[in-house]
Amino acid sequence: MLRTLVTRLAGAAIMAVLATLVIFLIANTVPGDPVLAQLGDIAASNPATVLEWRAKWGLDLPLWERYGIFLQGLAQGDLGTSIASQRPVLDDIAQYAPATVELASIAFALALGTGIPLGIAAAVWRDTWVDAAARVISLIGVSSPTFWLAFVMLAVFYGGLQIAPGPGRLDPIAFPPEEVTGLFLVDSLLAGDWEAFHDAAAHLVLPSIVLAAATIGLITRTTRAAMLEAMGQDYVRVSRAKGMRESYTILRHVLPNALIPVVTLGGLAYANLLAGAVMTETVFSWPGLGRYTFRSAAALDFPAIMGITLVVSVTYLLVNLAVDLSYALLDPRVRR
Amino acid sequence: MTASDRLEAQPQGVNRPPSIPPTLEVRDLRTVFLTDAGPVRAVDGVSFSVGAGETLGIVGESGSGKSVTALSLMRLLEEPARIVGGSMTFQGRDLLAMRPEELRALRGDRMAMVFQDPMTGLNPVIRILRQLTEPMVAHGRFTPPEAKQRAVGLLGRMGITAPEKTVSRFPHEFSGGMRQRVMLAMGFANDPALLIADEPTTALDVTIQAQILDLLRQLNAEFGTAIVLISHDLGVIGAVCRRVAVMYAGEVVEEAATAEVLADPRHPYAWALVNAVPRIDQPLGEDRRLVSIEGAPPDALALPAGCRFAPRCPFKIARCETEHPPLAEVAPGRLARCWVTQAGQVLPRAGGAGFGGTRAASTATEPLLAVRGLVKHFPLPRESLFGARRVVHAVNGIDLDVARGETLGIVGESGCGKSTLARLITRIHAPTAGSITFAGQEIATASPAAIRPLRRRMQMVFQDPYASLNPRMTIGDILAEPLVAHGVVGRGAAARERVRDLLSTVGLNPAWEARYPHEFSGGQRQRISIARALALEPEFIVADEPISALDVNIQAQILNLMLDLQQRMGLTYLFIAHDLAVVRHLCDRVAVLYLGQVMESAPAGALFARPLHPYTGVLISAVPVPGRTRVVLQGEPPSTLVLPTGCVFRARCPIARPVCATAPPLAEHAPGRWAACHFPGEFAHGEMGA
Numbered sequence A: 001m002l003r004t005l006v007t008r009l010a011g012a013a014i015m016a017v018l019a020t021l022v023i024f025l026i027a028n029t030v031p032g033d034p035v036l037a038q039l040g041d042i043a044a045s046n047p048a049t050v051l052e053w054r055a056k057w058g059l060d061l062p063l064w065e066r067y068g069i070f071l072q073g074l075a076q077g078d079l080g081t082s083i084a085s086q087r088p089v090l091d092d093i094a095q096y097a098p099a100t101v102e103l104a105s106i107a108f109a110l111a112l113g114t115g116i117p118l119g120i121a122a123a124v125w126r127d128t129w130v131d132a133a134a135r136v137i138s139l140i141g142v143s144s145p146t147f148w149l150a151f152v153m154l155a156v157f158y159g160g161l162q163i164a165p166g167p168g169r170l171d172p173i174a175f176p177p178e179e180v181t182g183l184f185l186v187d188s189l190l191a192g193d194w195e196a197f198h199d200a201a202a203h204l205v206l207p208s209i210v211l212a213a214a215t216i217g218l219i220t221r222t223t224r225a226a227m228l229e230a231m232g233q234d235y236v237r238v239s240r241a242k243g244m245r246e247s248y249t250i251l252r253h254v255l256p257n258a259l260i261p262v263v264t265l266g267g268l269a270y271a272n273l274l275a276g277a278v279m280t281e282t283v284f285s286w287p288g289l290g291r292y293t294f295r296s297a298a299a300l301d302f303p304a305i306m307g308i309t310l311v312v313s314v315t316y317l318l319v320n321l322a323v324d325l326s327y328a329l330l331d332p333r334v335r336r
Numbered sequence B: 001m002t003a004s005d006r007l008e009a010q011p012q013g014v015n016r017p018p019s020i021p022p023t024l025e026v027r028d029l030r031t032v033f034l035t036d037a038g039p040v041r042a043v044d045g046v047s048f049s050v051g052a053g054e055t056l057g058i059v060g061e062s063g064s065g066k067s068v069t070a071l072s073l074m075r076l077l078e079e080p081a082r083i084v085g086g087s088m089t090f091q092g093r094d095l096l097a098m099r100p101e102e103l104r105a106l107r108g109d110r111m112a113m114v115f116q117d118p119m120t121g122l123n124p125v126i127r128i129l130r131q132l133t134e135p136m137v138a139h140g141r142f143t144p145p146e147a148k149q150r151a152v153g154l155l156g157r158m159g160i161t162a163p164e165k166t167v168s169r170f171p172h173e174f175s176g177g178m179r180q181r182v183m184l185a186m187g188f189a190n191d192p193a194l195l196i197a198d199e200p201t202t203a204l205d206v207t208i209q210a211q212i213l214d215l216l217r218q219l220n221a222e223f224g225t226a227i228v229l230i231s232h233d234l235g236v237i238g239a240v241c242r243r244v245a246v247m248y249a250g251e252v253v254e255e256a257a258t259a260e261v262l263a264d265p266r267h268p269y270a271w272a273l274v275n276a277v278p279r280i281d282q283p284l285g286e287d288r289r290l291v292s293i294e295g296a297p298p299d300a301l302a303l304p305a306g307c308r309f310a311p312r313c314p315f316k317i318a319r320c321e322t323e324h325p326p327l328a329e330v331a332p333g334r335l336a337r338c339w340v341t342q343a344g345q346v347l348p349r350a351g352g353a354g355f356g357g358t359r360a361a362s363t364a365t366e367p368l369l370a371v372r373g374l375v376k377h378f379p380l381p382r383e384s385l386f387g388a389r390r391v392v393h394a395v396n397g398i399d400l401d402v403a404r405g406e407t408l409g410i411v412g413e414s415g416c417g418k419s420t421l422a423r424l425i426t427r428i429h430a431p432t433a434g435s436i437t438f439a440g441q442e443i444a445t446a447s448p449a450a451i452r453p454l455r456r457r458m459q460m461v462f463q464d465p466y467a468s469l470n471p472r473m474t475i476g477d478i479l480a481e482p483l484v485a486h487g488v489v490g491r492g493a494a495a496r497e498r499v500r501d502l503l504s505t506v507g508l509n510p511a512w513e514a515r516y517p518h519e520f521s522g523g524q525r526q527r528i529s530i531a532r533a534l535a536l537e538p539e540f541i542v543a544d545e546p547i548s549a550l551d552v553n554i555q556a557q558i559l560n561l562m563l564d565l566q567q568r569m570g571l572t573y574l575f576i577a578h579d580l581a582v583v584r585h586l587c588d589r590v591a592v593l594y595l596g597q598v599m600e601s602a603p604a605g606a607l608f609a610r611p612l613h614p615y616t617g618v619l620i621s622a623v624p625v626p627g628r629t630r631v632v633l634q635g636e637p638p639s640t641l642v643l644p645t646g647c648v649f650r651a652r653c654p655i656a657r658p659v660c661a662t663a664p665p666l667a668e669h670a671p672g673r674w675a676a677c678h679f680p681g682e683f684a685h686g687e688m689g690a
């Protein structure tokens, strides 16, 4: 087991570096000049300024040399300096990441917590109103555009009913809790600051619902299908023939088998939630990685883009590894 | 362990004193499936009773309503099935009046069921221990620690070695036979008064089947558990059950003592069942055609008004078409649903056959196929970067000759390399070592291009006729494909002509060429595969378990067809099967494989009359024959990953001695009789008809 883990981790590291190479090549072939994006028209019309600027950021070097420098930095744990913010990319990411991790994790928990029970109920009470309701909910979740849903939620619950707080992670006048992890929920608990905890939690409600909506739909559908398949298996009939209670049969015999495909989807969904929060973060003014990515891309901020790529690919690979490990937990047939 | 039939000890159903109520009493049970096309009457007025400690068999072809009856008894039917009539009483309580709560308390407690497929009946993600103890704890009979102890005890009782250790494993670590033992242990978890076993051995090898049947018999004798055993094989039922109910189209058509039905069936359908299977304990007739009845069971949506068997019955009289016969006594303790036998007529004895035509013994000297030192190893995928690759030793040095016009049978337990051998001979696989000479030409190492012309002369028929027919092609296209590919005929009229020819050769309607495989039954599909194999007019056909997936009546039809074709076209067969009676019936010579090696090869008659190798002896002994003393071979074939040293059969051989640590050569002990054993002929098996 340990050896598998080590091999897998090493493989993951290699894959992550390869991903940066691909992004590096793509980023350098897209039309668009960071000079223009950074210096502005007037400064960019002065060739001397442009040359000096290019030299400063190493843009005058050949492609391979620049990638070599990037790798060298990487080996020392340095992702370079952001052109736009002039700060180390790692610091930027460290600053923005917790907001996204917090949002995506809550959204993920919400998606699992709603999607799995809903899928189970839909399968157990197949072709009844429960099933129909679950189908409607997952359809709405999957098909409503995030942007639209975000605005509707804000308009109804913040603007109209005024029962939810507005955009942002905290009330504009509140102080964030003392930073330990950057996750406000955790930090406020560590600091024993109930008011901040409550505030942070309230601010998470709308964006996490919006972010989770599509995933809830997917997980509900997958769970339902997997449950139905498992319910048709012989061992379920055997359990009934043994005189086991129906609820026991469903939870103990059907569910563990049905969860195996759900785990695959869940892992992918979590990685997508982390990487794909741009839209939600924009509408809810959430200072997270999504917005950082968006800004860096707009500014053609190469070092920042490379750093984000690396973080995202490492995340995907780690999530994949976690999925494989949970397979081993759920399914004894893949254990060795 | 040696076990003999002790059926005499059982109480007999008909003689039960009227004061004791039977354990299970079923009267006029009717179960229908409410389908869109109308109600399908799957079980239609079935009655029987089982007393305490009795054994009842239910036999019939697939679709006759056996499993639906069993599920009705357990009240485990699923939508859209409904019990629409009749009564079922279990220990004096009305099963149909019970609330779900009461039923649940009964299931797995007083009344247990074992299902057909042990591979899917166990939950793959839950440890065996938990699956075994669940019902013990849930029914409140045992505390968890007691249940664990009992689970270990039961597994040991079921013949699983080191049960304390194996009990905490997961199902995938068990073989099919072991899983069926676990399922049986589960059935006996709470010492039920009644155990219903639905085809519990159908998916298993004869040797394992013999072990399981033995176990059922012992459990019945020891714990007095009443048993309802469902099977399509009367031989299996005969090994365990005193009485049998024969089902056809949802009805019981005959009920009597099993031995009586086997010896003298009183319903024409039972008669066909008994005579469709070759019997290993009866002398072979000159002609080897088996009794087979044409046609299919009636459509359950539109059952005939008169006798349901009338459309297929060879004995029918005028009355049969119009009046539905009742199940009535034809002899003391014997019930049959037939006008003819109720009127006292006796059905003829078929006794294995009897309609003219002899088989000419093969006279050719030079063999059509000669195999020498054939080896096939499959390296497994690497498990890790550094570990050594493991190798499956599927075939380990096989020598064989097949003469022109003869049938060589290959037998052995599953995994012994039968299919691999077939695929090597047809060069679907390339051998690791050894030579294969077909019609004088070396093909073991020949290139695919060099083999291509030989493909016309050598064809293969597979076990699963459905998997081997492309579902998206019409039968006409499937049959024309090899003709066109080999340039025998062009597309169009000539091809169509030949296709229609082929269809009528294998007994199918030529007008069906435009149909798709799913529109045919299993037996018809196997006829189509045979037609496809015949398309190129081959001399040699390799048939890998061609009848294993079929009902006995269809098996008889296919066997008759194969015999017929051989006579008409002078075909040579390599026939792989695990059913020894069938092999004895069809084959001229037989080779017995174990762990990818030939243990014995001899003319069929001599081999079955007096086997030289102990493995052959126990295989023959494992065939269920009522009232015969049997030697039950313990254990299962060892792993093919590491070949044992010395005699490969040593670990399971009942007469192994120290000298067996050196491998015996395959030597000729009498003309044409080869065996690989240091003590040929020393193992005495149960007495057998010659």
Ligand SMILES: Nc1ncnc2c1ncn2[C@@H]1O[C@H](COP(=O)(O)OP(=O)(O)O)[C@@H](O)[C@H]1O
Binding pocket: B378, B392, B393, B394, B412, B413, B414, B415, B416, B417, B418, B419, B420, B421, B640
């Ligand atoms: N393609 C393959 N790869 C690995 N092992 C195989 C392959 N084909 C067959 N085997 C193994 O070879 C052995 C013999 O198999 P087979 O010839 O199918 O036996 P049988 O026909 O008697 O059931 C078995 O252990 C089987 O698992």
Ligand code: SF4
Binding pocket: B267, B268, B269, B307, B308, B309, B310, B311, B313, B314, B315, B316, B317, B320, B325, B337, B338, B339, B340, B341
């Ligand atoms: S009643 Fe007539 S048709 Fe039916 S089985 Fe008897 S003889 Fe055949």
Ligand code: SF4
Binding pocket: B613, B614, B615, B647, B648, B649, B650, B653, B654, B655, B656, B657, B660, B664, B676, B677, B678, B679
């Ligand atoms: S050689 Fe020995 S172990 Fe092998 S079959 Fe013969 S007696 Fe048994």
Ligand SMILES: [Mg+2]
Binding pocket: B415, B418, B419, B545
């Ligand atoms: Mg096989």
